[in-house]
Amino acid sequence: MSIAVYPGSFDPVTYGHIDMIRRASAAFDKLVVGVLTNYTKKPLFDLEERLEMLKEVTSGLSNVEITAFDGLVVDFCEKTGAGVIVRGIRSGADFDYELVMAQTNRKLNPRVDTLFLTTSPEYSFVSSSSVRELLAFHGDITAFVPDQIRLRIYNKIMEDKNER
Ligand code: PNS
Numbered sequence: 527m528s529i530a531v532y533p534g535s536f537d538p539v540t541y542g543h544i545d546m547i548r549r550a551s552a553a554f555d556k557l558v559v560g561v562l563t564n565y566t567k568k569p570l571f572d573l574e575e576r577l578e579m580l581k582e583v584t585s586g587l588s589n590v591e592i593t594a595f596d597g598l599v600v601d602f603c604e605k606t607g608a609g610v611i612v613r614g615i616r617s618g619a620d621f622d623y624e625l626v627m628a629q630t631n632r633k634l635n636p637r638v639d640t641l642f643l644t645t646s647p648e649y650s651f652v653s654s655s656s657v658r659e660l661l662a663f664h665g666d667i668t669a670f671v672p673d674q675i676r677l678r679i680y681n682k683i684m685e686d687k688n689e690r
Pocket residue numbers: 533534535536562597598599600627630631
């Protein structure tokens with residue numbers, strides 16, 4: 527059985543991530559989406575919210591599993607039985623960053639390879655950090671996340687405001 531891991535922060539999940547998950551899940555028997563818990567920065571969405579959003583948008587993909595992980599991605603691969611890490615590349619800048627990470631991971635565990643998928647052109651500008659920035663300034667995130675995620679985000683913002 528071919529198993530791949532698609533790791534990330536997913537803070538929040540975007541159209542770009544969903545595109546990657548769809549395409550990677552078609553290429554492997556099982557795709558484990560690994561959601562990083564030990565963030566160096568404080569995430570905008572807590573772990574449970576990030577997991578829930580991912581589960582919602584991948585509910586139609588039967589061979590996709592959403593799991594939290596802590597620590598090194600190569601250790602997570604060993605735990606899940608994955609031989610491949612999938613990462614998306616939008617630009618040359620992404621490639622420079624990802625190349626170092628892929629080579630580091632390979633040094634740490636030569637049994638795990640990284641597979642790069644190039645982002646579909648319509649999503650090449652999409653990033654979670656842009657979504658967070660737009661939210662901070664009340665910008666429109668329609669082009670970045672599906673409707674159900676946008677509504678969930680707006681509900682959370684309203685709830686957070688009411689709690690204050
Ligand atoms: O969505 P992101 O923030 O681009 O994902 C980055 C991620 C989670 C893939 C990366 O930070 C990661 O793998 N972190 C776990 C620690 C690790 O294994 N680092 C790689 C060796 S430097």
